[in-house]
Amino acid sequence: MTAPFVTFEGIEGSGKTTQILRLSGYLAGKGISHRVTREPGGTPLADEIRSLLLSQREEFVFPETELLLYEAARAQHVRSVILPSLSSGQAVLCDRFYDATSAYQGFSRNIDAARIDWLNDLASGGVSPDLTLLLDVPPADGFARIRGRGTRPDRIESESVEFHGKVREGYLRLLERHPGRIVRIDGTLPADDVFRRVRETVSARLGW
Ligand SMILES: Nc1ncnc2c1ncn2[C@@H]1O[C@H](COP(=O)(O)OP(=O)(O)OP(=O)(O)O)[C@@H](O)[C@H]1O
Numbered sequence: 756m757t758a759p760f761v762t763f764e765g766i767e768g769s770g771k772t773t774q775i776l777r778l779s780g781y782l783a784g785k786g787i788s789h790r791v792t793r794e795p796g797g798t799p800l801a802d803e804i805r806s807l808l809l810s811q812r813e814e815f816v817f818p819e820t821e822l823l824l825y826e827a828a829r830a831q832h833v834r835s836v837i838l839p840s841l842s843s844g845q846a847v848l849c850d851r852f853y854d855a856t857s858a859y860q861g862f863s864r865n866i867d868a869a870r871i872d873w874l875n876d877l878a879s880g881g882v883s884p885d886l887t888l889l890l891d892v893p894p895a896d897g898f899a900r901i902r903g904r905g906t907r908p909d910r911i912e913s914e915s916v917e918f919h920g921k922v923r924e925g926y927l928r929l930l931e932r933h934p935g936r937i938v939r940i941d942g943t944l945p946a947d948d949v950f951r952r953v954r955e956t957v958s959a960r961l962g963w
């Protein structure tokens with residue numbers, strides 16, 4: 756039996772990194788073996804692809820180019836990190852996974868959903884999250900938080916509020932499509948309240 760695979764999703768600034776780190780601390784306290792990773796990235800090659808994707812550039816990046824780079828990074832990450840961890844009994848907490856591709860490149864950039872599903876399946880080698888926590892916030896809230904972070908916005912963060920609104924809508928569609936796997940958590944609540952819900956959900960779903 757393989758260990759649980761949990762993914763965190765949501766628009767920029769929705770609190771994914773904050774919550775994944777809190778869950779990791781909580782699991783460590785309980786002695787539950789796990790690994791924290793993120794997409795795009797998670798291996799040296801996939802991290803290089805991440806820089807290609809997120810750096811600001813003069814050249815226009817076509818949606819299909821972006822899609823294939825995300826999937827290339829995922830193919831490497833799944834095979835070198837996620838699958839080996841899960842098969843050795845170590846749970847994996849991943850900051851974004853293939854739902855992000857469906858929401859960003861599918862819903863927001865308008866690439867056909869069936870093609871995305873096919874590529875997601877190829878890249879993920881059949882690995883599917885046992886549980887996906889969707890931190891739901893309106894784009895204006897996410898933007899305000901990112902501005903508060905004081906770092907220069909990356910290429911995706913620099914997209915319009917409309918773009919991020921479509922991403923959020925895409926995530927909510929995915930929630931309708933996979934109600935058994937994806938759990939929506941109100942990400943506008945204070946971080947402690949969000950974390951209480953994260954804990955309740957992983958306890959109910961995974962016995963953690
Ligand atoms: N529930 C919350 N309420 C208010 N602020 C929050 C909350 N959760 C996180 N923050 C703050 O908002 C900012 C964004 O949070 P975080 O980096 O966790 O989001 P993220 O979803 O990982 O963003 P990105 O997609 O850019 O990686 C941080 O400065 C964080 O401290």
Ligand SMILES: [Mg+2]
Pocket residue numbers: 771772773850
């Ligand atoms: Mg983050």
